[in-house]
Amino acid sequence: MRHARDFVVTVLVLGLLGMGAGVLWSVLAPRPPYVMTGQGPLLADPSTQALIAADGWFAVVTGALGLACGALGYSLSRRGRPVAVVLGLAVGGLLGGLLTLAVGQAVNLGAESVTAAGTAVSLVPGPLGVTARGVMCAWPLLAVGVFFALEGIAGYRDSPLRRPFGGQDPYGPMSSYDISDR
Template identity: 55%
Template structure:
């Protein structure tokens, strides 16, 4: 029963943090500018780095969340709960997908246009990930830090240097 509770609490905390991370991502990540043409929306500035920058900001924000919850999860569980470790992995994925969804819906960022746009006024496009691999940043860093701390703790518990025999 306790293991189920630990897992559920870990996933729930990560889900809430994922929503907060999505809002922060929406606030700080640049949005690519688009212009409305007859054939549909098109990038206003093809040389923009906003698409790559948005992926980078997502990785930084969710990575910071992953490191924080990995450390807190280890400290609170004293490194003895496989349910917390599983919750970090599953909840980290939930947090990443929620951050991606919330970040695309909230629209707090601004569009940056490097050159004048022909064809009409530029509008900020929806925030989205172009590199789906950054979705694993949060769970990877959370589980990795938990495992590293667990390994260091086990190494410290094991005395690798034997004591000299008494004289």
């Protein structure tokens, strides 16, 4: 029962963080400029870097949260239920990424209207979105990766393999080992 509770709490906390991350992403990410035409909005500059920048800011925001959540999840799961927390980090990271996308698209805090200099063309900020779907996996991959890296470091530090021969020097003290005795 405690495993299920740890899993659910981890997923819910990461989901709540995803909503906050969506607001942050909406503030940071640039919008592509659109021009209003008779047929509807049209991308003003097809070679704009705003689409790539939005993907980059999404990766930065969710990746930073993935690193922090992985480290915090590891430190809180030292009580002996790490499997539930790791699964919660994976599922919660996916949920957090989806909520970041949904909230970031809905909020529009960083959007500003732009007027082109010297022309009567009015540019409007386009919708915020993710064009590279791979960035959706930044949060869960980094969270689980940090968790396993910290677990590996701690496992090696506590391992008896780190100190072979039970921590004893196989040749004894250096003063009793003399090359001339051979």
